[in-house]
Structure formats: C-alpha cells, structure tokens
Amino acid sequence: MAAKVVMKLGGGLITDKSSFKTAKKGVIDSICSEISKIIANGHSVILIHGAGSFGHLLAKKWSLAAGVVDEISEQQRDAVVKVRSDMAELCGYVTDSLKSFGVEFAVFPPSVWAKETGRSFIGDLDIFENTPKDIVPVSFGDVVRVSGGAEFGILSGDDLMARISLEIPSVTHSIFLLGDVDGMMNLPPNIDGSRLMPVWSAEEHIETSHNSEQDVTGGIELKASRASQISRGVDEVWFINGNHPERISQLLDEGSTIGTKILG
Numbered sequence: 001m002a003a004k005v006v007m008k009l010g011g012g013l014i015t016d017k018s019s020f021k022t023a024k025k026g027v028i029d030s031i032c033s034e035i036s037k038i039i040a041n042g043h044s045v046i047l048i049h050g051a052g053s054f055g056h057l058l059a060k061k062w063s064l065a066a067g068v069v070d071e072i073s074e075q076q077r078d079a080v081v082k083v084r085s086d087m088a089e090l091c092g093y094v095t096d097s098l099k100s101f102g103v104e105f106a107v108f109p110p111s112v113w114a115k116e117t118g119r120s121f122i123g124d125l126d127i128f129e130n131t132p133k134d135i136v137p138v139s140f141g142d143v144v145r146v147s148g149g150a151e152f153g154i155l156s157g158d159d160l161m162a163r164i165s166l167e168i169p170s171v172t173h174s175i176f177l178l179g180d181v182d183g184m185m186n187l188p189p190n191i192d193g194s195r196l197m198p199v200w201s202a203e204e205h206i207e208t209s210h211n212s213e214q215d216v217t218g219g220i221e222l223k224a225s226r227a228s229q230i231s232r233g234v235d236e237v238w239f240i241n242g243n244h245p246e247r248i249s250q251l252l253d254e255g256s257t258i259g260t261k262i263l264g
Contacts, residue, residue, distance in 0.1 A: 003043040003252050005173040006165045007035075008157055009094070010223075011050025011141070013179035013242040021054050021086060023093045027243060031177065032094070034245035035136065036101035043252060044133045046164060047094070047105075048157045049140045054090040055083050059154060064143055067150025080143045080152050084111050087142055095138060104135045110142040110155050117146060117153040119162060119229075129168050162226040166233045173252070174230045176223055177242030183260030184224065184239050200239075201263040202228040224262075232264040 009031060016022040035045055051059075062079040063069060069076065091107060098105050114123030121144070131137045141157035158176075165174040180189070187194040187207050200206070206224070223239070231237040240247050240259035247257040 001172075003038075003172045004046075004168075004170050005038065005043060005175060005248075005252070006046045006161060006168070006171055007048070007248075008161050008176045009047070009049040009242060010176065010178050011052030011054075011056065011157075013052075013177055014049060014094070015052030015054055015090065017053050017056065019053055020057055021089070023054075023090060025093060025097070027179075028093055028097045029100070031242060031245045032097035032101050032103065034248055035098065036103050037249060038252065039103060039134060039136070041249075041252075045136050046128050046168070047136050047138045048160050048164070049091065049094055049138070050157045051083075051087060051090070051141045054086040055141065055143075055154075058083050058086070059143070064152065065154045067146060067153055076152075083143050084109070087140055091138060091140055098136060098138075105138050106131050106135055108137060108139045110139060110144050110160070114142075114155055115145040115147070117144065117155050117159070119159055119226075121155050121159060121163070125164060125167050128164055156222060158222045158226045162229055165230045165237075171234050173236040173238070174227070174234045175236075175238050175240055175248060175251070176227060177245070177248075178239055179242060182241045182244075182258055184220075184262075196258075197260050199261050199263060200224075227262040228264055231262045237262040 014024055014028050058079050062076045095105050108127050114121050116122050128137045139160055142155055143152055144155045146153040165171050182196045184197045184200045185194045186197055227237050238259050238261055251257040
C-alpha cells in the first residue's frame with residue numbers, strides 16, 4: 001500500500017547548530033536520495049525542516065520568539081528579515097538536493113501563508129494536500145506575523161508537523177528525523193546508561209536536556225509532545241536517526257525499524 005509520509009528534518013540534523021549558518025550538505029544529500037527512492041516506490045512525501053544554525057542563533061540573540069520589544073524593535077525587525085532570508089537559504093540547500101536526485105518540489109514559506117504561533121496558528125493547509133502526488137511540498141519553521149502588539153513570533157516546524165499530519169487526509173506516517181540519536185532515549189544521550197526506547201508514550205517520564213542557548217522552540221520536549229498528539233490520529237509516528245535514512249524505507253517496507261514508535 002502506498003504510504004503518505006510527513007517528514008521533519010531536525011535543524012540539528014541538517015545544520016551544525018554550534019556554527020552560524022553551516023549546512024550539513026552530505027546529510028541532506030543522503031536523506032534526499034532516500035526520498036527519491038521512496039517516491040519511486042509509489043509513496044508520497046510532505047517535507048518540513050527545522051532551522052538549526054540558520055535561525056535559532058539570531059532569533060535567540062534578538063528575542064524574536066517573545067515578539068516586539070520597544071527598546072530593540074528596530075534591530076528585531078532587521079533580524080526578522082534576516083532570519084526569513086536565512087531560512088530560505090537553508091531551504092535552498094534542501095531543494096537543490098531534491099532536484100539533484102530528480103525530485104520535484106514546491107516550497108511554501110510560512111511567512112507567506114501562515115500567521116500566529118503554536119498549535120493554533122492560522123493558515124490554509126490545503127496547499128499541502130493539493131500538491132500533485134509526485135511533487136514534494138516543502139516548508140519549515142519560520143518567523144511569522146502575530147496579531148496584536150507582539151507583531152511577530154516563531155512558528156515551529158514541530159507545530160507544522162502536528163497540524164499537517166493530523167489535518168491532511170490519509171497520512172499514514174509522521175516521521176521526525178533526529179541528529180545523532182537513534183530515537184527517544186530514556187536519559188540525555190550524553191549520560192552513561194542512556195538507552196533507546198523502542199516504544200514511548202506520553203505517560204512515560206523521560207529525562208531530557210534542552211540547550212536554551214541555541215534552541216528557541218522547545219527542543220525534544222516539544223517534539224515529544226507534538227508526536228504524542230499526532231499519534232492519536234496517525235498510526236505510525238516515529239523518531240528515527242536521520243543519519244541512517246535507509247531506516248525510513250525499512251519502516252515503510254517492513255513495518256518497523258531502529259527508532260522509537262510514539263504512542264498517544
């Protein structure tokens with residue numbers, strides 16, 4: 001049966017988060033190569049990606065997630081323009097790679113079609129449903145318009161994942177590709193004794209680490225929360241190591257792989 005896959009490329013997977021605007025082109029290429037195989041096998045893909053070092057560092061510096069602050073409003077507005085430009089640049093690395101593997105795509109920057117932040121953002125999700133099957137819709141976390149005094153805010157790719165996975169008809173798989181870990185771990189990955197959890201549900205407590213110096217959208221906690229919500233409407237919700245993209249095809253072909261299946 002043909003799968004309909006919504007896939008998120010984590011910002012820490014496709015960029016070096018510690019180095020300003022550094023894309024991991026080899027990683028991007030390996031994932032896009034796998035996407036081309038998935039499509040050739042009759043499946044369809046909707047692709048979302050995070051910001052990593054193309055968005056989080058500047059957004060953190062100028063407190064863009066909190067909205068306009070009078071004392072630094074001029075610098076903030078300049079930063080909004082720059083982050084949007086940087087996100088378009090990062091998306092260009094992804095789409096150039098897709099193109100090199102013969103994959104057609106259509107890019108939908110949230111700053112153009114969405115406003116407000118969080119799960120209740122406003123925007124026409126039909127653009128993702130109405131794209132022809134062999135064309136991959138691509139979107140990403142972005143700075144969007146916010147009503148009232150805030151003026152702008154950050155719409156996370158994880159919130160895009162939740163809404164698209166649940167509201168687009170017939171989605172079979174919602175897959176979060178992580179960097180450097182095989183899935184949900186019971187402890188932060190750098191702690192001795194940390195182990196992969198093959199299945200995780202929201203009732204199970206986990207200890208996590210979140211680098212608030214680099215990440216302005218909630219890190220693994222937000223991913224876990226949104227994935228749990230998605231699992232109430234989509235049967236196959238997974239955290240998978242994006243450095244091993246062949247595991248995506250293994251999941252689609254065999255029904256399981258190395259990673260974490262998320263339950264509601």
